[in-house]
Amino acid sequence: MLKLSGTTLGGIALGSPLLSFGNSPSNEGSSDPSQTNSYFNSLPAFTPPEPLAPDEMRITILGSSCIPRLSQECNSVYVEVGSGDQFVFDCGTGVAAKYNAMGIPMSRMDKIFFTHLHADHTSDLTHIYCFGPAEDRKSPLFIFGPENSGFTYYDPNNVQRGPYNDGTRAFCESFRDMHRWHTESFSFGVTSLPGYTLPTQEDWGLPAPLVKVSDDSFDDGYCIYPVELNWQNYGKTPGDNVAYHNKTTGVRITHFPAIHTRMGSVSYRLDWNGLSMIFSGDSKPNKEMLSHAKGVDVLIHEMVMPAQVWAEKNSGLKPGDPDYEQAYNYALMVQNSSHTPQGAFGYIMSQIIPPPRLTVATHFQAEDDTITSAIQSVRNHAPVGELAFASDFMVINVSASRILQRRAIVSPYAFYPVSPAPDDVNTPKYWKWQDDAHTIAVGNPTAQIITTDEIPAVDPNTGEFHYNTNGY
Numbered sequence: 001m002l003k004l005s006g007t008t009l010g011g012i013a014l015g016s017p018l019l020s021f022g023n024s025p026s027n028e029g030s031s032d033p034s035q036t037n038s039y040f041n042s043l044p045a046f047t048p049p050e051p052l053a054p055d056e057m058r059i060t061i062l063g064s065s066c067i068p069r070l071s072q073e074c075n076s077v078y079v080e081v082g083s084g085d086q087f088v089f090d091c092g093t094g095v096a097a098k099y100n101a102m103g104i105p106m107s108r109m110d111k112i113f114f115t116h117l118h119a120d121h122t123s124d125l126t127h128i129y130c131f132g133p134a135e136d137r138k139s140p141l142f143i144f145g146p147e148n149s150g151f152t153y154y155d156p157n158n159v160q161r162g163p164y165n166d167g168t169r170a171f172c173e174s175f176r177d178m179h180r181w182h183t184e185s186f187s188f189g190v191t192s193l194p195g196y197t198l199p200t201q202e203d204w205g206l207p208a209p210l211v212k213v214s215d216d217s218f219d220d221g222y223c224i225y226p227v228e229l230n231w232q233n234y235g236k237t238p239g240d241n242v243a244y245h246n247k248t249t250g251v252r253i254t255h256f257p258a259i260h261t262r263m264g265s266v267s268y269r270l271d272w273n274g275l276s277m278i279f280s281g282d283s284k285p286n287k288e289m290l291s292h293a294k295g296v297d298v299l300i301h302e303m304v305m306p307a308q309v310w311a312e313k314n315s316g317l318k319p320g321d322p323d324y325e326q327a328y329n330y331a332l333m334v335q336n337s338s339h340t341p342q343g344a345f346g347y348i349m350s351q352i353i354p355p356p357r358l359t360v361a362t363h364f365q366a367e368d369d370t371i372t373s374a375i376q377s378v379r380n381h382a383p384v385g386e387l388a389f390a391s392d393f394m395v396i397n398v399s400a401s402r403i404l405q406r407r408a409i410v411s412p413y414a415f416y417p418v419s420p421a422p423d424d425v426n427t428p429k430y431w432k433w434q435d436d437a438h439t440i441a442v443g444n445p446t447a448q449i450i451t452t453d454e455i456p457a458v459d460p461n462t463g464e465f466h467y468n469t470n471g472y
Contacts, residue, residue: 033368037071040366040391046406048103054082057275057398059298060102060408063095064362064390066120066282067314072392073098074120075363077279077300078109081272085249088112089268089279090121091128098392099128101410105417106137113243114145115258115281116265117171125175130182133191133221136419140198140212140223143172144243146255146264147228167264169213172226176214183222187429188443191221194424205245205252229255231264243268256292258283261338269296275398278356282363284337285344290351297398299356300390302363303345305370306377307332313365339363342374346381355385358403362390 052058063076074092078099086108099109109128115121129141145168152162196219201209206227216223233240234257244253251272258265260282267280269292277298280289293299304310308328312318315327335341340348349359361374366389378387386403388394393408430447457469 033372034370036368037366037371037389037391038368039371039389040394040407043394043405043407046395046408048408048410052080052082053399055273055399056082057272057277057297059277059300059396059398060104061300061360061362061390061394061396062098062102062392063090063092064392064394065365066092066363067365068093068120069365071367072365074123075281076124077362078102078104079270079277080108081249081251081275083249083251083272085246085251085272086111087251087253087270088128090115090281091124092120093123096124096127098410100416101412101414102393102408103414103417105419106132106135107139107419110137110139111142111244112144113253113268114143114168115267115279116260116262117145117166117168118261118282121281122171126179129175129222129224130179130186134186134189135416138191138193138221138422138425139196139219140221140225142210142225142227143168144227144229144253145171146231146266149262149264150232151263168228169226172224173213176222176224184429185448187222188431188445188447190422190425190428190443192217192219192426193422194426203246203248205242205247207240207242229266231255231257231266254292256288257286258288259286260284267292274400277398282338283340285340285348289348293352293356295354296356298358298360298396298403299352300360300362301345301348302340303361303374304335304339304341304364305373306341307335309370309373310335342377343381345374346378349378349382349385349387358386358388358396358405360388360390360394360396364389366391 058080060078062078063073065072065074068074073094075090076092076095077089078086079089080086088109088111091112106128109132112125112128132141148163148165148167148170150163152160154160198210198218207230208228210225210227212218213224213226214222227243229243230240241254241256242252243255244251251270253268253270255266255268258267258281265281265283267278267283267289269276269278276296278293278296278300280301282302283289289301308319308331311324311327311331314331315324317324317327345361349355364370364374371389374389388405393410395406395408397404397406428443430444431442455466457467458465
């Protein structure tokens with residue numbers, strides 16, 4: 001593990017050549033520190049799939065920015081534990097392709113925990129949800145997240161705005177309705193399997209019984225079960241912050257308040273088999289984090305670059321340019337309402353006692369110039385402590401004896417992961433009898449379309465082939 005200190009990247013010279021890590025942009029050998037991440041590219045290689053030891057937890061970062069970039073898409077963290085459970089924390093813009101490249105099938109992306117409902121944390125839910133049943137997730141999707149904000153304010157014309165129905169349940173209800181055309185059109189295929197048993201509130205230690213948001217069957221892949229987290233009751237009674245506690249796999253996930261743009265944002269802590277991790281989501285520095293992160297194994301906490309750097313990189317403007325002040329002031333406003341600047345990140349590190357075994361900065365556009373700046377700021381407050389900078393395809397294996405950071409080697413040409421076909425399936429929603437002698441239901445992909453103008457594969461009058469339906 002690299003120990004970062006001073007102004008160097010753990011002894012890695014700035015501008016060293018990039019190593020290939022699957023879908024990296026074509027910039028190997030670049031000497032531009034804004035186009036190179038020497039820290040990430042120095043990590044040892046990880047080639048999926050790799051079995052997980054029974055006593056291990058594996059954290060894979062598949063989205064580490066708030067700005068969609070080829071090197072770093074928006075926020076998402078995937079956590080697996082040796083007892084067989086797995087979780088998605090946020091799924092922002094662009095991450096579905098990276099889950100695919102890692103060989104993570106849709107069936108292992110069925111429990112999604114949202115820290116808040118900003119688009120850079122939720123956008124790729126559309127792909128995960130819509131195409132899950134077309135792949136191997138033929139069971140419901142469970143979405144955890146905060147309840148309504150309950151916020152009311154008045155605009156400049158003294159018109160009341162809010163309170164809105166803006167919690168996770170309302171999000172899921174609208175989301176389900178929005179995708180009706182897609183889900184109906186894909187329901188000529190199998191979207192559920194026989195023998196599915198819906199988990200109970202007790203099975204998963206949920207804060208409330210599961211209640212679906214749509215007319216779908218309880219076991220259907222297009223069925224959504226939201227689990228709303230009552231952030232307003234936090235701290236009032238023991239255990240009121242438990243989001244998930246699976247007695248079979250041993251995983252316990254709790255939530256606690258974050259401070260980010262609107263009431264209701266949360267951070268998550270996962271505990272399993274004596275190991276622990278925290279994902280902050282987006283947040284300003286806060287005392288709850290200091291309390292919950294004591295002695296945690298891995299703390300993944302957001303950090304943003306200085307407002308002036310953020311403004312310059314986003315706008316291309318420099319101090320003194322027309323409109324620079326406007327860009328800077330907006331970046332500063334975003335930071336002050338929502339985020340943890342570099343120095344504050346270092347202060348948080350210095351105040352968590354005992355400290356995390358590893359602290360990872362995320363939501364941060366990581367390249368040599370920004371990392372060097374961040375190290376200087378962080379070390380002004382926290383001279384010691386294990387520090388890493390998140391980038392997409394960073395893999396962290398955690399056990400009692402070690403924490404291993406690696407970079408995944410993946411193919412930019414990967415197809416969906418291959419899953420075994422089920423032996424038994426339920427009837428698709430759109431079907432037909434196979435023939436008069438049998439009662440086997442099969443999907444009918446043409447049930448919802450008008451085919452009068454279709455060019456058939458075989459001419460009905462002459463029997464001649466127009467084309468081969470096998471595609472050759």
